[in-house]
Amino acid sequence: MEAAEVIWRRDPSALSLDDVYSMAKSLGSELQSLTEQYGPESVAGVVPQVVRVLELLESFAATGRERSCPEQELLIRAVQSMGREERQAPDLEQKLLEAQKKEHDLQNKLSNLTEENQKLLGQLAESKSQGECAAREERDLMLKLKVVVDRQRDEIRSLTRENHQRNKDTEALQEQLNRVMNVNEDLRRKVAVVNAQLKSSLQRKTELEILLQEKQKEVDSLNHKLFASQSVPDKNMNRADCKSQENNVHEESKSCQMCFTKEDVKQIVQERNELKTNLFLVNEELKYYQRELLNDERIPTLLLCGIKSAIRKQKKKIKAKMLGIVESPTSRFGTWYGKPTADPGPWEMISSKEINMIKKEGADDNA
Amino acid sequence: MSVLPPVRRDRIVADLPQCFKKEACLHTRDSFHSKVTSACKQQRTGTVGFRISKVIVVGDLSVGKTCMINRFCKDVFDKNYKATIGVDFEMERFEILGVPFSLQLWDTAGQERFKCIASTYYRGAQAIIVTFDLSNISSLEHTKQWLQDALKENDPSSVLLFLVGSKKDLISPSQYALMEQDAIKVAKEMQAEYWSVSSLTGENVKEFFFRVASLTFEASVLAELEKTNARKIGEVVRINSNDRNLYQSSKKNKQKCCQ
Numbered sequence: 001m002e003a004a005e006v007i008w009r010r011d012p013s014a015l016s017l018d019d020v021y022s023m024a025k026s027l028g029s030e031l032q033s034l035t036e037q038y039g040p041e042s043v044a045g046v047v048p049q050v051v052r053v054l055e056l057l058e059s060f061a062a063t064g065r066e067r068s069c070p071e072q073e074l075l076i077r078a079v080q081s082m083g084r085e086e087r088q089a090p091d092l093e094q095k096l097l098e099a100q101k102k103e104h105d106l107q108n109k110l111s112n113l114t115e116e117n118q119k120l121l122g123q124l125a126e127s128k129s130q131g132e133c134a135a136r137e138e139r140d141l142m143l144k145l146k147v148v149v150d151r152q153r154d155e156i157r158s159l160t161r162e163n164h165q166r167n168k169d170t171e172a173l174q175e176q177l178n179r180v181m182n183v184n185e186d187l188r189r190k191v192a193v194v195n196a197q198l199k200s201s202l203q204r205k206t207e208l209e210i211l212l213q214e215k216q217k218e219v220d221s222l223n224h225k226l227f228a229s230q231s232v233p234d235k236n237m238n239r240a241d242c243k244s245q246e247n248n249v250h251e252e253s254k255s256c257q258m259c260f261t262k263e264d265v266k267q268i269v270q271e272r273n274e275l276k277t278n279l280f281l282v283n284e285e286l287k288y289y290q291r292e293l294l295n296d297e298r299i300p301t302l303l304l305c306g307i308k309s310a311i312r313k314q315k316k317k318i319k320a321k322m323l324g325i326v327e328s329p330t331s332r333f334g335t336w337y338g339k340p341t342a343d344p345g346p347w348e349m350i351s352s353k354e355i356n357m358i359k360k361e362g363a364d365d366n367a
Numbered sequence: 368m369s370v371l372p373p374v375r376r377d378r379i380v381a382d383l384p385q386c387f388k389k390e391a392c393l394h395t396r397d398s399f400h401s402k403v404t405s406a407c408k409q410q411r412t413g414t415v416g417f418r419i420s421k422v423i424v425v426g427d428l429s430v431g432k433t434c435m436i437n438r439f440c441k442d443v444f445d446k447n448y449k450a451t452i453g454v455d456f457e458m459e460r461f462e463i464l465g466v467p468f469s470l471q472l473w474d475t476a477g478q479e480r481f482k483c484i485a486s487t488y489y490r491g492a493q494a495i496i497v498t499f500d501l502s503n504i505s506s507l508e509h510t511k512q513w514l515q516d517a518l519k520e521n522d523p524s525s526v527l528l529f530l531v532g533s534k535k536d537l538i539s540p541s542q543y544a545l546m547e548q549d550a551i552k553v554a555k556e557m558q559a560e561y562w563s564v565s566s567l568t569g570e571n572v573k574e575f576f577f578r579v580a581s582l583t584f585e586a587s588v589l590a591e592l593e594k595t596n597a598r599k600i601g602e603v604v605r606i607n608s609n610d611r612n613l614y615q616s617s618k619k620n621k622q623k624c625c626q
Contacts, residue, residue: 204448211450266484269453280458291373321419322458322471324491 013075020061024054219260270323277322281315373462380463383585384578387571388547391554391561393527393582399464403588407464419469420583421491425513426498427506428477431533434566435498436474439576444567451476453484459576463584470580482516489520493583494527501532501546501563507553514557525590527582528559531575535565 007019007026027050034043076093260268288311383399386392398404424432433451437443440457455474460467473492475485495517499506510530518526532550535543547563554561560578564571 200448207447207449262483265453265481266487269484273454273456276456318419322456324421324488 015057015061017058017061020054020058023057027054215260222264273323274319277319280322281318285311285315374460374467378459378461380461380577380581380584383581384574386560386578387562387575388551391530391551391559393560399581399585400589402592403585404464406588406592407466418467418584418587419471420493420580420587421471421473422494422496422579422583423473423475423489423492423517424496424498425475425485425489425517426477427500427503427509427513428479430477430498430500430503430506431566432477432498433474435531435533435564435572436472438566438569438572440472442569444569450478451481453481454488459580461577461580461584463581466584468580468584470576470583472576486516486520489517492517492521492526493587494529494579495521496529496531496579497557497559498531498533499550500534501543501550502534502537504546504549507532507546507550510553511557514559525586527579527586528557529575529579530554530557530559530561532561532563533566535563535570536567 007022010019031043031047031050076096383397385397386395389395424436426432428450429448433449433455434444436457437445440459451474453476457472457474459470459472461470462468473488475488476482495514497510497514497517499510514528530550530553532546538546543563547561550563551561560582562571562575562578564575566572
């Protein structure tokens with residue numbers, strides 16, 4: 001209640017809005033107590049008037065603060081003049097001045113602070129924006145990196161796939177290579193075989209050619225012989241003439257007598273066989289005598305002659321057998337053209353009688 | 368008492384050489400016929416004489432007939448081909464079961480143009496060696512024709528047949544196996560004994576000719592024994608004919624008995 005009393009005693013110039021509200025409050029409470037005591041009709045006429053007064057007071061207090069500066073100075077001067085006169089409140093004036101000064105300082109400080117605050121706010125905003133910028137950059141970077149990584153991953157995948165494919169291709173190629181190598185080897189072997197065959201056939205060809213040449217020579221020589229024999233009867237003829245004639249005939253007949261006839265070859269072969277047979281028999285006989293010499297057996301001359309004769313006889317038989325012909329004492333032509341009529345058979349039995357006969361013959365010869 | 372000196376030591380045969388393939392051979396006995404061995408022991412084959420068997424070798428040109436004979440008789444091999452003109456022969460002397468025996472190997476020309484000359488030498492052969500080239504199937508196919516030609520001049524019932532595949536060294540064992548099947552089939556058809564040889568390496572050449580010599584010898588001795596025994600057998604037959612009459616009459620009697 002003391003504070004309320006202070007308010008009621010306050011100087012009108014120092015009256016603030018809060019003071020007015022507290023006055024209204026106390027008046028309200030006073031009016032409340034009156035209504036409680038005497039009913040609401042008792043204060044009905046007073047309340048709108050009081051409210052009006054309080055409103056006025058409120059507006060006064062509100063406007064009074066704005067107008068206060070020049071009015072305050074005037075008031076201060078009036079107070080100072082009054083103060084000189086009355087000297088009742090010097091301390092208050094001084095305090096007021098001090099407070100005004102303080103207020104001024106504080107207002108200055110406030111403005112400084114607000115300025116600073118503004119600055120700081122600006123800085124904050126700046127730093128904030130800067131941070132945002134960095135984050136965005138980072139995100140951008142991340143996105144870029146992600147793109148790069150994705151691309152690289154795809155690349156790696158495609159490369160692995162490609163690699164796989166390549167490996168498969170390589171294997172297939174390797175297989176093919178092996179196949180080709182096998183084929184190659186086969187072909188080489190075949191070529192070698194063919195080469196060998198070619199070589200041998202070439203060799204055969206040269207041999208045949210040589211044989212042909214030899215034959216040709218033989219034919220030539222035979223032709224020569226033929227003409228020589230033809231020219232023998234004409235002994236009266238001049239030798240030179242004969243020769244020239246022979247040459248002419250030779251040249252003429254050369255074209256028509258290039259080859260042996262079948263009979264010629266037969267004859268040659270037969271002659272060869274006969275000679276070979278003789279050679280064989282002579283060889284064997286030689287061996288026989290060699291053996292006798294080596295054994296150093298003394299054979300009586302009688303027996304030796306018998307043996308010789310036997311050998312002669314046997315030789316004839318063996319020869320006939322070997323040549324498959326009938327024994328014939330006639331000339332070779334007889335054996336050549338005479339057909340082998342009797343088969344001599346594989347066996348030849350010479351009886352003891354025959355041996356005795358041979359021995360006898362030998363003895364006769366010796367005698 | 369022989370004109371001929373003893374044979375070389377490596378031409379002496381004491382046991383029968385064995386066949387090459389049991390599927391295609393003339394006979395599978397592992398020793399000489401008992402009649403032959405006993406005849407040779409008793410020297411019944413003749414005291415003096417020159418036993419000679421004619422063997423002809425036929426086959427396509429350049430199958431290696433001459434090479435085979437040269438390998439056996441001279442133990443040489445000439446790589447160069449030299450065509451045989453008409454016909455040629457080699458003598459080879461053996462001693463079989465102590466009996467001297469000669470093989471006259473007639474080497475005929477395979478070339479068609481010499482065939483007319485060569486064929487005149489086919490006559491009177493005791494053995495025919497039909498040769499083919501193991502590396503040339505067509506030469507095997509021609510063997511039948513060669514045999515047919517050779518048999519025209521000979522008695523098919525008494526002549527011994529041999530089918531020989533040559534140049535064995537030229538083919539691989541697998542090729543050979545195939546070829547052998549065909550050859551054995553052909554050999555069976557012609558009732559010949561099958562052999563395969565290589566004149567280059569000498570494989571089976573000696574064995575083959577020893578077999579030829581032995582079988583020819585055996586056949587000759589058997590034929591000779593039959594001939595000499597024929598007269599005696601004739602007498603025996605005469606007696607037998609009487610026996611048969613008796614038997615027949617007794618048979619009749621028997622029949623009567625039964626009735």
